[in-house]
């Protein structure tokens with residue numbers, strides 16, 4: 001019988017389905033000090049973002065049964081894929097499951113910063129009635145620059161178009177013929193967009209994609225949304241741009257350090273923030289569970 005370690009939780013339906021299919025499932029989170037040794041007895045490991053499958057963990061698991069690691073989500077930055085590859089361990093993710101949820105959250109942040117939704121919630125609860133202060137803008141008619149036109153970027157583009165936004169995009173793979181939106185080089189997109197939404201992984205070698213220089217290129221009073229990875233945007237530079245008014249608002253779901261330690265950023269009156277909940281919807285989690293089951297089924301069949 002194949003044994004699966006579910007380290008950061010998984011939908012109950014998915015666990016039940018795996019049991020029905022004859023897998024043994026252990027739903028338990030082990031500390032990094034013991035995880036590697038424990039993994040020797042499992043054929044597969046399922047993680048979300050909390051478990052860090054580092055080189056050290058994989059070295060300790062070496063010589064054991066581990067053949068498959070599944071990231072129940074999109075980003076695989078918490079898994080050392082190079083070491084896994086060296087050790088003949090397959091790494092998979094669930095790229096299809098959460099696109100709509102992340103795209104909806106990006107939109108939610110766009111509405112929030114454009115209309116002061118979070119800030120006015122907070123100030124009203126403190127007894128304030130700042131009607132005059134909260135004159136916002138409409139999303140309709142504005143240009144949305146999407147950086148990273150993968151599944152999430154495309155889902156966001158469709159939803160934003162339905163709201164009357166004009167979508168332009170940039171992508172590391174360049175212009176793609178099957179995408180109907182206008183492709184712009186990064187600097188042109190930065191200069192042209194009223195809203196920018198990021199949907200790219202963090203590039204460890206090159207560092208943050210959006211730094212002081214990029215923020216300076218943006219339109220005065222533009223907005224930036226990051227539901228990708230915290231370090232994609234240099235938080236210090238962003239805070240300075242918010243303070244100077246260069247950037248009118250930022251919607252942030254992801255942080256350089258998680259749980260977040262940058263209090264100045266989350267307390268900024270023109271920041272809308274959420275604690276990395278892009279994929280945290282019932283629908284996305286159900287789909288992630290289904291995708292995890294089918295990956296395991298296919299791999300061990």
Ligand code: MLT
Nearest residue numbers: 049072073074075278279
């Ligand atoms: C992902 O990579 O799937 C998303 O950022 C959501 C998450 O990490 O929980």
